[in-house]
Amino acid sequence: MPVDVYLNVAVSGLLTGLVYGLMALGLSVIFGVVRVVNFAHGEMMTIAMYLAIVLFQSLHLDPLVMMVPIAGVLFAFGYALQAGLINPFINRPEHAQFILLVAVALILVNVLLLIFGPDARSVQTSYAYDSFALGPLIVDATKVYAGAAAIVVAAALFAFFRLSYVGKAIRACADNYTGALVVGLNVKRLYALTFGIGAACVGAAGSMLVLIIDVTPPLGPQYTLLAFVIVITGGLGSMPGALLGGVLIGMTEAMAGLLFTPSAKSMFAFAILVLVLLFRPQGILGKRAS
């Protein structure tokens, strides 16, 4: 096969991977701070995707434009979920928290199924079939826009955590729960805020992803799993790790789809997950837990 095909597929995978990375970023932030394994992560993204579709189909608003309001809705949802349901579970055993979120995920997926039915839906923007040509590279416009948007949002997130007061407060909670309490931080509120931010990430990622793929309710669990693979591969609690993992998985998926059958592409993601869990559980950029 000619080199440009590989190159195109790789770049395509990279751009999609950036969006995956943003989605996984949300999960990493939530786990890194609140220490809750959000098993409903993909489902939240699916909600965002359906929201984008509804807005597009009824009001003809471009998902990328709607990204901020959609992220806002997801933020509110995430905040409420954490404050209302999950906070009381902070001190319960790990598996109880996990199962709580499994229950939430189950409800979300099937409510979406009830409302929207099992058929695939998509968004056809005016630029859906456009592409950019750069030498031998031909890249879909949708993927370029989505990838670019992902980078922008990720950068904004980095800036928030590094530079803003609230961002630093959240990082303090993650580093030292008791210390944060002692200096007077309202940890529960910060946890809810963090969950909201993670959800907003996923909401933004959903608005981007809807340009690239079709939505069905079962997408939720699939993307939850993918988010876990990415976060564990890249390093739990590491923000650059989530992006790196996303790009890695995006490219692996794309190449696997090219070299083998498209349906086998997830098998590679899982193979990577198993290898990482066994041989480098802290992920590529993660810190080894002491």
Place this chain on the structure above:
Amino acid sequence: MTALLTIAGVSKRFHGLVAVDRVSCDVMPGEIFAVIGPNGAGKTTLFSMIAGALKPDEGEIAFQGGRIDGLRPDEICRRGVARTFQIVRPFPALTVEDNVMVGALLRTADVGRAAAIADDVLARLDLADKRDRVASSLTLPDRKRLEVARALATDPKLLLLDEVMAGLRPTETDRMVAILRELNAQGLTILLIEHVMRAVLALASRVLVLHHGASIALGKPADVVREPAVISSYLGAEAL
């Protein structure tokens, strides 16, 4: 008489911090041997190395002539060295009796025989009337005795006690001391880490004093507490 437990030149470092510095001592069968010293002296690290939770960087630890350093905790227990934890770890959802039975089942696969062993141990530790209570509902002194009972049920030759008196009031301390004396009289060798000097002086036949990871005194309690190095580093002149 050959030593039951031999610690020879054992050291442990954590990223450049020397926690235990070439410590050597022997524990004779039938004695009660105490390890004391200020916080951070390396007592718990030494203890963890004997119990198999940590591996020494240097030196050897031998039990009944066979090396045990580097073995897993469960292997060491099977050889006859049982331990308790500083912060007690009962099996919370299990009853007192079931807790002890887990220990007893190390030596016999038969549940009936294990129950008989558990009965015996519970009686010796004065817990028989609480056998059906769930472990998480016990008071601290009872939990401490449960911890000892459970370890005892594994039929050890050497019992390692990690600050077993911590948190106990004087009367409870005396009760525990009496129990330990009784166990020792029946042939159990005991190695204990302790801060409660009342218990150390009442029980120990020999004492090792650690400071900054190194051994600064080793001998009979009455002699050791008078050594200047021990007084200045740990006891304070008022202790006399």
Place this chain on the structure above:
Amino acid sequence: MMRRLVGRVAPRGLWLLGALLLALMIAPHFANDYVLTVLILILYFSYTGQAWNIMMGFAGQLSLGHALYVGLGAYTAAALYVHFGIGPWIGLLAAVPVAMAAGAIIGFLAFRFGVAGVYFAILTIAFAEFARIGFDHVAYTGGSAGYFLPVAQYAHNDLWNLRGAPIMFYYVILALTVAAFVLCRLLLRSRVGYFWLAIREDEEAARALGIDTFRYKMIAVVISAGMTAVAGVFYAFYYNNLFPEQVFSIARSIELILAPIIGGIGTLFGPVLGAFVLTGLSEGMTDLLHALGFDIPGAKQVFYGICLLVVVVALPDGIWPWLSRRLGLERRR
């Protein structure tokens, strides 16, 4: 053995259990075919719930990929039947070891490399998904288009080949559920059971008492996997068609754990009670909706999710511990 089986159980509990068993044994005479299929479903989930409970409730290892073992058992037995005409009871002899081997591999990888808790759960999901996608591509067993067992007439019951009327399947699954219950009870009251509980409660403390925790965790995984495979064989011969997307799906794995969680993890009767409550209520609800003229796909799953949520929040130990206290079946404290 009888003493180990019934010792230390309140007499009232034994009577209730006996009454339930009797009721289940004569139920087919009073139930129509539809109720019978619901009962079969209830017993199926009781059985798989017991098998999963061994890993989670006894040994404390959270598996969210148990559909893997159902699928492996189902496909192994089905393949032997379709390609070689080997009946399910012999097919078991291959299906169970296959699933046990898979469990052993997962257990070995996880426990040797210290993968625990949530990471372990994710690992189990990954393996189940691996199988799902893998079997989609195995033409020998039909691939994604499905694998079909030849269906003979229902005129007479062929127990050897498990071909026949629902009533035959009912008694088979009832027998399996009773056997599982008895097995779990015996295991729990043996040394293995005590060691499992110790590992569940505090693995490090268990090790300090001389327990080789790796070995006993492996035993739990392997037994759980093998037991679940038997359910897989039943599944294959009862439904007569297998699709990787359905059999290995994560929805199935979650479905499998609902009954024991709702009923009570770690208890013997929990999975049974959970299966009755969950399946009974959900089928009843679906019936009601149909009667009112609604056909809502997904309503049942939402119901499951809500049940799970309510139980996890309000009755974290499950319904059975709470109920057994009400019925006065607790041991003296």
